[in-house]
Amino acid sequence: MTDHYQNIYNIVKQIPNGRVTSYGAIARCIGLKSGARMVGWAMNSSHVIDDFIPAHRVVNRNGILTGKHHFDGETTMRQLLESEGIFFDGDQILDFEKHFWDPFVELTKED
DNA sequence: AAGCTGACTATGG
């Protein structure tokens, strides 16, 4: 396998517009024992690959934009999500559960 | 080679 990285990217790329998920959710979804940190690390490396990775749709379990500093601007991540219809309280997503996109559901339904 | 850091999470005080 191309390592868990490819799996992570695969999941993140499937996050629909206006939805978000957490690092831990992705990690567990692909059975990543390494923990959620590796997911974040993968995001950091996502800028090297050709695929577009909507990393702004990946936040921590609290719905907080912990990775905003890795974008062009400190508000880029938030503005991207706001443009997708997500509201914020500072750096925290409002109604996080409503916007939460569970990778398990997507992989389970598989229609 | 050894140590530090980090886009995390869970647990305990």
Added chain:
DNA sequence: GCCATAGCCAGCT
């Protein structure tokens, strides 16, 4: 509800 610890492990110095 905030602060400290611990588990996790890939990259960087």
